[in-house]
Amino acid sequence: MTYCVAMSLDEGMLFASDSRTNAGLDHVSSFCKMTVFEQTGQGVLVLLNSGNLATTQQVVSRLKAHAKHTDKPLTEMDSVFSVAELLGKHLRAVVNRTEEESMGQTDVDFSATFLLGGQLRGEEPRLFLVYPQGNFIETTADTAFFQIGESKYGKPILDRVVQPALPLYEAVKCALVSFDSTIKSNLSVGLPIDLALVRRDQFAVAMRHRIDADDAYFRQLRTDWSQGLRRVFNELPEPGWLR
Template identity: 50%
Template sequence: MTYCVATNLLQGMIFASDSRTNAGVDNIAKFCKCRILEKQGERVIVTLSSGNLAISQGTISLLLQRGRDNDQKNVWNCHSMYDVAILIGDCLRDIQERDGEYLKQRNIDTAANFIVGGQIKGEGPRLFLIYSEGNFIEASEGTLFFQIGETKYGKPILDRVLTPATSLPVATKSIIVSFDSTMRSNISVGPPIDLVIIEKDTFKIAVHQRLEEGDPYLNLVHHQWGEGLKKAFTELADMPWETNGNSVYPLVQTPDN
């Protein structure tokens, strides 16, 4: 299983992905699911992937191969992040067309999803979620972040914390908490965690950090967040119980009713 998340805020963008693949409890490996494409001063693009590893790797390899042909539109010369999303979707469809039917005949899931975001000179930062079929949607002020993979455990903290004006340090902290919640509930998600931060209008990577197993900050967040949740829970008011048997919704069947 995989967990990847990215957000587009007023100050910039944050991307994070785990590095664990799971083909059963006795076959767990580590593969980087984050790819950075950068031409400083002009464009910076980040992709995160989940799903069938061969399909996602094949898609990025084809994207880079086509990027060496300057006679056609490619990831290095296109004029918008929308064009980048189209290029990745096209590559994904081509790989699916080449391998998909053969794999499906052998009951192998060929689904692969991508988050792609970044900024190309002439437009603001943009973030897209690309589905396995090659179509995509774009983040907006009402949808500040995208997740792929094991999404359910890490979503609540992001819903509560992230707003367009959230600072990059605070947003980064919320994403690390999101990963901690996911890793606690699903052992198939785990470090290393690749973290990438892009500051708006800089057209370069501000932070690229890999948080390994046992990383001091990961351990600190795990401890402080866990203790903080326990403390907040104990301070919650107890629920007032109905004790007089006059509930509006009687659920107990008796001989008299």
């Protein structure tokens, strides 16, 4: 499995993805699930993927080929919406073709889901979730984040904390706490975590950072969060009706 989260906030956008892929428990590898298209001053797009690795790699290759073929980088398209449409079209095509070619002779799931966010010159920052069927949804002020992959373990902290006014540095903390809960409860999500920040109107990636098992900050955060939770838990009132 996979875990990816992206947020669209007033200050900009945060993207985070784990890097574990597995076909069964005994075939575990590490693949970066984040793809960045960047043209400084013109536009920046960040793509996170979950699902079938062959499908996602083929879709990303097709997007790159499309840009080369039309001689127009994705960052020069008229809107992130148009890029989402293009992504959806290729995703549907790849999934359909792979399924047809397998002729129903396998129970492999060829589907994949993408998060696509960024900002192109002339537009506000936008964040989309693209489904395996090729359709997609966009964040709003009410729902400022999307998750794909193994999303349930890490959702409660996002539900509590994420809203558009959240500063980006808090968003990083929140995303890492969400990953901590997920990694703690699910073997199929693992380090390293790839992080990228895009600040509003900078049309470039403001920061990329890879968090591995030796990352001192993440280790500290995990310890502090765990001890803090324990403290809050211990201070919770006892039920009066229990004794």
